[in-house]
Amino acid sequence: MTARTPFVAGNWKMNTTVPVGIELARAVADATPADGVDVAVLPPFTHLARVAQVLDGTHVKVGAQNVYWEAAGAFTGEISAPMLQGLCTHVLVGHSERRNLFGDTDDDVARRLHAALSHDLRVIVAVGETESQRESELTGAVIHRQMDAAFEGVEVADVARIDVAYEPVWAIGTGRTASPDQAQEVCALIRGHLADRFGTAAHGVRILYGGSVTGGNAAELFLQADIDGGLIGGASLKPADFAAIVAAARGSATTKT
Ligand code: PGA
DSSP states (O other), X not given: OOOOOOEEEEEOOSOOOHHHHHHHHHHHHHHSOSSSSEEEEEOOGGGHHHHHHHHTTSSEEEEESOOBXXXXXXXXXXOBHHHHBTTBSEEEEOOHHHHHHSOOOHHHHHHHHHHHHTTTOEEEEEEOOOHHHHHTTOHHHHHXXXXXXXXXXXXXXXXXXXXXXXXXXXGTTTSOOOOHHHHHHHHHHHHHHHHHHHGGGGGGOOEEEESSOOTTTHHHHHTSTXXXXXXXXXXXXXXXXXXXXXXXXXXXXXXXX
């Protein structure tokens, strides 16, 4: 049983030009339902103003893929939370590509999360183990460490503005989706971690699964008790595929309640 509205966010990563992104945003708004599921797109920073304009008045929310923790200053190339205010409502932090390719530490992820929260943005915080960590049976330890760090200093009142995305690194962009059981096991662990920390507020937190989600595998993943939607990479660039995933999330809520 769940009262959580499912949520599907499309992480465009470093893809699309501004004109292509505008068309994609329009197509997502046209192809996805306006109720029963929350939908967001996360375009590159360069697209935010135009995409926000195009989606204004639609049901599709806009998010950024990252945020710097300082508000302003000599930080060449960075984008701060105050700069994002008015352009988007969501920010993704802790994506494994930021952690692994750009050196984000657990503490950096926490700093980004706090910056976003203190500027009235909603946060999607991504956690997940690498393949070698899974093989060494370190998945639980890694998730606990990443969750502990990200939620350090977060007040229970702010928990409702955070969604967690479980993204096993070995499943991202590889076509190797976690099985529904594997994904559920870790998402249940994440909810347990949140419950230890925040009590009943944990039941309201949406936990998304990410990693090679497609229209074909979305439904069985989203039917799992602790999976409330998805963070979608590759398939978010194709409106019909993304719409099929959103439809699966919407359908899963009906089945689960
Ligand atoms: P993918 O990416 O759907 O292409 O595997 C997911 C993500 O990185 O958020």
